[in-house]
Amino acid sequence: MIRRIMLKEFKENLRQGRFRVSLLIVSLLLLIAAWLSFSYFNSIQQQHAEAKENARNIWVSQDEKNPHSAAHYGTYAFKPKYPLSLIDHGVDKYSGISIFLEAHKRNESQFMAAADQTGLSRFGDLTPDFILLFIIPLLIILTGYNAFTRERELGTWQLLRSQGLPVWKLALGKWGGVFLPIFLLTAGLFIIAAVLLGNLQDFGQFNLAALLLMFVVYLVYYAIFVNLTLIVSAISRHSGISLVSLLLVWIVVCLAMPKASSNLADAAFPYPSRQAFASAIDEDKKLGLDGHNPWNQAAKEFERETLEKYGVDSLHKLPFNFDGYRMQKGEEHEAEVYFKHYALLKETHQQQTKVYQAATVLSPFLPTRFLSMALARTDYRTHWDFADAAEKYRLKMQEALNMDFAENSSYGNWAYRADKSLWKNIPDFSYTPPSYGTVLQRNSGNLVALAVWMFVSFFGLRYFTGKI
Amino acid sequence: MKTPNSSRYHFRYEFISLLRQRWLQFLGFTLLLLVVFSLYNGKQKVDLRMGTINEAIATVKEKDSLGVILLDSIEAGHTVSVPRWYMPNKPNVMGYNYPRVAAMPADNMAMIATGQSDIYSHYVKPTMYGESFELNFTELSNPVQLMFGSFDLSFVLIYLLPLIVIAFAYNILSQEREQGILSLVASHPISLYNWLLQKAFLRYIILAGILIVLLLVTLPSVGVSLFADIGKTSTLLLLTLGYLLFWFLLAFLINLRGKSSANNAVTLIAWWIALVLLLPSSINQTANSLFPVPSRARLVNELRVVNVEAEKKADELLASFLRDHPELAGHEGGSQGWKEYFASQDLIRKEIQPVLDEYEVSLQRQQAWVDNLRFISPALLLQGALNEVSGTSTKHYKNYRQQVSDFSIAWRDFFMPLVFRGEDFTKAMMADLPGFTYQPPAGNSTSTANMIAIMVYCGLLLGGGLVWSRKRSSRALMPA
Numbered sequence: 001m002i003r004r005i006m007l008k009e010f011k012e013n014l015r016q017g018r019f020r021v022s023l024l025i026v027s028l029l030l031l032i033a034a035w036l037s038f039s040y041f042n043s044i045q046q047q048h049a050e051a052k053e054n055a056r057n058i059w060v061s062q063d064e065k066n067p068h069s070a071a072h073y074g075t076y077a078f079k080p081k082y083p084l085s086l087i088d089h090g091v092d093k094y095s096g097i098s099i100f101l102e103a104h105k106r107n108e109s110q111f112m113a114a115a116d117q118t119g120l121s122r123f124g125d126l127t128p129d130f131i132l133l134f135i136i137p138l139l140i141i142l143t144g145y146n147a148f149t150r151e152r153e154l155g156t157w158q159l160l161r162s163q164g165l166p167v168w169k170l171a172l173g174k175w176g177g178v179f180l181p182i183f184l185l186t187a188g189l190f191i192i193a194a195v196l197l198g199n200l201q202d203f204g205q206f207n208l209a210a211l212l213l214m215f216v217v218y219l220v221y222y223a224i225f226v227n228l229t230l231i232v233s234a235i236s237r238h239s240g241i242s243l244v245s246l247l248l249v250w251i252v253v254c255l256a257m258p259k260a261s262s263n264l265a266d267a268a269f270p271y272p273s274r275q276a277f278a279s280a281i282d283e284d285k286k287l288g289l290d291g292h293n294p295w296n297q298a299a300k301e302f303e304r305e306t307l308e309k310y311g312v313d314s315l316h317k318l319p320f321n322f323d324g325y326r327m328q329k330g331e332e333h334e335a336e337v338y339f340k341h342y343a344l345l346k347e348t349h350q351q352q353t354k355v356y357q358a359a360t361v362l363s364p365f366l367p368t369r370f371l372s373m374a375l376a377r378t379d380y381r382t383h384w385d386f387a388d389a390a391e392k393y394r395l396k397m398q399e400a401l402n403m404d405f406a407e408n409s410s411y412g413n414w415a416y417r418a419d420k421s422l423w424k425n426i427p428d429f430s431y432t433p434p435s436y437g438t439v440l441q442r443n444s445g446n447l448v449a450l451a452v453w454m455f456v457s458f459f460g461l462r463y464f465t466g467k468i
Numbered sequence: 469m470k471t472p473n474s475s476r477y478h479f480r481y482e483f484i485s486l487l488r489q490r491w492l493q494f495l496g497f498t499l500l501l502l503v504v505f506s507l508y509n510g511k512q513k514v515d516l517r518m519g520t521i522n523e524a525i526a527t528v529k530e531k532d533s534l535g536v537i538l539l540d541s542i543e544a545g546h547t548v549s550v551p552r553w554y555m556p557n558k559p560n561v562m563g564y565n566y567p568r569v570a571a572m573p574a575d576n577m578a579m580i581a582t583g584q585s586d587i588y589s590h591y592v593k594p595t596m597y598g599e600s601f602e603l604n605f606t607e608l609s610n611p612v613q614l615m616f617g618s619f620d621l622s623f624v625l626i627y628l629l630p631l632i633v634i635a636f637a638y639n640i641l642s643q644e645r646e647q648g649i650l651s652l653v654a655s656h657p658i659s660l661y662n663w664l665l666q667k668a669f670l671r672y673i674i675l676a677g678i679l680i681v682l683l684l685v686t687l688p689s690v691g692v693s694l695f696a697d698i699g700k701t702s703t704l705l706l707l708t709l710g711y712l713l714f715w716f717l718l719a720f721l722i723n724l725r726g727k728s729s730a731n732n733a734v735t736l737i738a739w740w741i742a743l744v745l746l747l748p749s750s751i752n753q754t755a756n757s758l759f760p761v762p763s764r765a766r767l768v769n770e771l772r773v774v775n776v777e778a779e780k781k782a783d784e785l786l787a788s789f790l791r792d793h794p795e796l797a798g799h800e801g802g803s804q805g806w807k808e809y810f811a812s813q814d815l816i817r818k819e820i821q822p823v824l825d826e827y828e829v830s831l832q833r834q835q836a837w838v839d840n841l842r843f844i845s846p847a848l849l850l851q852g853a854l855n856e857v858s859g860t861s862t863k864h865y866k867n868y869r870q871q872v873s874d875f876s877i878a879w880r881d882f883f884m885p886l887v888f889r890g891e892d893f894t895k896a897m898m899a900d901l902p903g904f905t906y907q908p909p910a911g912n913s914t915s916t917a918n919m920i921a922i923m924v925y926c927g928l929l930l931g932g933g934l935v936w937s938r939k940r941s942s943r944a945l946m947p948a
Contacts, residue, residue: 018734022738029746036753036757039757040756040757043760047763047765047766048765050763050765050766051763051765051766051768051769054766054769055768055769058769058772058773073772073776076768076769078765090615091611091612091614091615093615094587094609094611094614094615095611096606097764097765098764098765098768100768108608110604110764110768111764111765111768112587112606112611113761114587114614115587115588115605115606116761116764116827116831117752117755117756117761117834118752118755118831118834118835118838118862119583119584119851119852119855119861119862120748120751120752120755120838120842120848120851120852121752121756122583122584122617122851123745123748123749123752123848123851124745124748124749124752125749125752125753125756126746126749126750126752126753127753130749134745135741135745135746138737138741142734142737145730146730149730238729238730239728239729239730239733240638240639240642240643240728240729240730240732240733243730243733243734243737244634244635244638244733247631247634247635247737248631248635251627251628251631255623255627256619256628258616258617259616259617259618259619259623260505260509260619261616262612262613262616262617262618262619263509263512263618263619265610265613266512266513266516266610266613267509267512270516271608271609271610272520272608273520273589273590273591273607273608274589274606274607274608275520275524275589275591275592275593276520276523276524277608279527345608349610352610352612352613356612380610380611380612383611
């Protein structure tokens with residue numbers, strides 16, 4: 001019986017010109033978005049590969065030079081793009097694409113795409129995630145807002161009730177009728193994505209399970225919206241009121257809550273300005289060992305300790321070049337300073353994340369948004385991971401360069417030039433993102449929030465339809 | 469025939485019925501909440517921005533006074549307890565360690581629209597050498613916040629206001645018909661069109677009145693001076709009134725079709741989705757797809773190659789640089805290293821200019837495309853105008869970047885002759901140091917043009933409605 005009601009609702013919807021037009025428009029938009037996203041992805045991937053190769057070439061083709069000059073010359077780490085970013089662009093537009101790796105400094109990632117766009121870009125892009133997160137819930141509302149009010153307005157409700165069917169079974173049938181077209185539409189997009197991604201060459205780790213999981217996340221999100229739509233339709237007196245109320249729900253869930261929680265997070269736990277962050281680091285750096293400054297108090301202290309440790313009375317008698325050694329110790333001190341300040345920044349970020357987590361109580365959009373980005377590896381956590389990996393690589397690279405200088409030259413010999421092979425011997429930067437297991441573990445709060453939303457809204461649907 | 473008395477009677481009747489249905493109370497309360505919350509958010513961002521700028525200025529002042537003490541001692545021939553490379557009498561030390569704050573303070577109306585202010589930095593401290601500001605002007609921020617955007621007044625006006633209008637006016641005619649009151653109204657000596665227009669107009673007046681009063685009260689309370697720039701204040705108010713009118717007229721026209729309340733709601737919402745969500749994101753997408761910005765990743769590598777080449781040729785460069793700058797030549801003092809550095813910087817700047825220009829050109833093309841297409845949607849017109857009124861538009865930040873770039877050259881040029889001549893920086897020169905004062909771009913051409921465009925939209929809707937209503941008989945609106 002439930003199946004019959006579902007099919008009846010589905011057919012009835014299909015017969016409505018309005019529904020057919022909306023479905024057609026959304027399908028078309030999804031196709032356009034997928035195509036644009038795919039071509040954008042390809043071009044970015046190509047640019048990335050080219051830039052990565054160029055950066056490596058520039059690094060290995062350096063002439064013979066002092067390793068510390070090479071350290072200052074530095075190289076670039078480019079953030080890779082992952083297959084599922086085809087569906088969800090996440091925060092990529094706002095997080096920069098590359099990090100400059102040089103001596104003494106941990107740099108922030110540079111070149112966020114949004115800074116290279118017009119003010120209009122803040123309205124959003126026509127990407128699959130935009131359609132999936134914002135437009136399809138609207139389609140659900142447009143399909144289901146009158147599921148119950150219509151019966152009441154046409155006077156068919158009493159007729160239906162007289163069939164002796166429990167109301168919640170009827171509600172389930174209506175639920176299916178609204179959900180089915182959405183399911184088919186979403187499945188269509190994900191199948192297209194799977195085919196496109198499966199056929200891409202040199203694409204790295206395309207994970208079908210992650211794609212399926214993302215599909216399930218969106219289905220749960222839509223199930224919640226179908227529940228909310230039917231609840232509002234069940235308690236509204238008129239179709240018009242139901243529709244306007246649902247629009248209000250949509251606005252709160254998809255637009256107002258994300259924005260308001262951003263404002264609250266920023267007000268409670270603001271990030272320092274770039275300049276203030278940099279000066280705080282500079283102040284801390286000055287307190288410790290400066291690898292370039294032998295007269296610095298910490299450097300003097302370190303010099304004394306080293307002489308004592310090796311039982312010699314002059315830096316010239318050390319079995320290595322003290323300049324390189326001091327440079328390395330300075331680097332280690334600076335790395336600690338950066339570690340401390342970035343840990344503070346990360347702490348702020350985590351506090352902000354807690355605000356978003358709290359806001360998931362009022363918005364199923366938020367956990368869906370965060371899960372989808374995390375699975376696409378376009379979330380802020382992945383960006384942090386990448387930045388941390390780049391920093392780790394930078395420190396290793398600095399160590400290799402400083403130690404080459406320390407071990408292969410004598411004290412005061414700044415004219416020392418390392419062989420070209422040194423540049424090649426430092427391996428290229430490569431970044432492996434955390435496994436999907438870790439991603440899910442990190443997002444357990446979002447998974448729970450989404451599950452709670454689904455159960456509570458199903459419960460609500462049963463409760464409110466029972467009261468009609 | 470319509471008589472003045474009957475109009476007044478209808479107005480009164482409508483007003484009382486809205487009051488009794490608690491619509492007015494609901495509207496007033498909702499708008500109050502939205503406007504206060506959004507302005508509070510805007511103020512919080514502006515306070516943070518001004519706080520960091522003032523802090524930076526205070527730090528610089530403090531450092532300057534220490535610098536002056538050091539200069540005093542050095543000039544008096546005393547020994548000072550700072551290493552050579554921190555001595556402010558060396559022009560390269562002064563130019564690097566004692567920078568000025570080149571800040572972009574918040575505009576009087578900055579709390580209205582966050583615009584691009586969360587992306588870009590509001591102050592930098594250009595130094596005579598080192599980091600290039602052309603490349604990095606973005607602020608340290610949580611990208612999630614940038615993605616979600618801010619709950620500011622601009623969001624309330626662009627996105628939420630139309631929805632309030634839709635909720636308030638989607639059934640002005642259909643409800644009367646559905647409740648069977650329309651036949652009764654038709655028996656009155658007033659044309660149904662005029663009656664409907666009056667109903668819509670009354671609602672418009674009420675909503676506009678509440679909104680304007682709210683704005684006039686809340687804006688000064690968060691520190692916006694309404695009289696600082698009367699032109700801007702009136703542009704803001706007219707923009708709001710115009711945008712509101714647009715949505716009311718649209719609701720009026722859709723009611724005129726004589727369909728059911730639910731049908732009206734669906735149609736209005738479809739318009740809202742198209743004008744506020746789909747068109748803006750589609751236009752943005754076309755701008756990015758048709759006029760893509762060249763790869764920044766490529767730029768990075770190109771810059772490095774240019775830098776290496778310049779360093780290799782430092783000697784030759786110095787010679788040609790001095791040929792171009794005879795005023796700096798012929799001095800014995802000064803460090804050779806610094807001279808070569810400045811000469812190579814000059815070349816690097818020249819070499820990278822074409823690459824940077826390429827970005828500029830593609831950004832300009834994007835901007836021009838978007839500027840032309842903005843007339844498609846009143847939401848775009850309002851966003852552009854509000855950003856301009858708030859001083860947070862892309863244009864403002866671009867202008868600021870240019871001013872900083874000019875200032876950093878002036879700053880460098882102040883010290884370069886000293887470096888080349890091998891002269892010291894003296895305390896007396898402190899007063900002559902170049903300073904930075906941000907000059908906001910003059911004129912509000914975009915907001916004025918957008919305001920007019922919104923008015924034109926309203927005129928077209930009103931005209932269209934009139935023509936249509938003449939063609940259709942009142943009977944079409946009556947229940948079958």
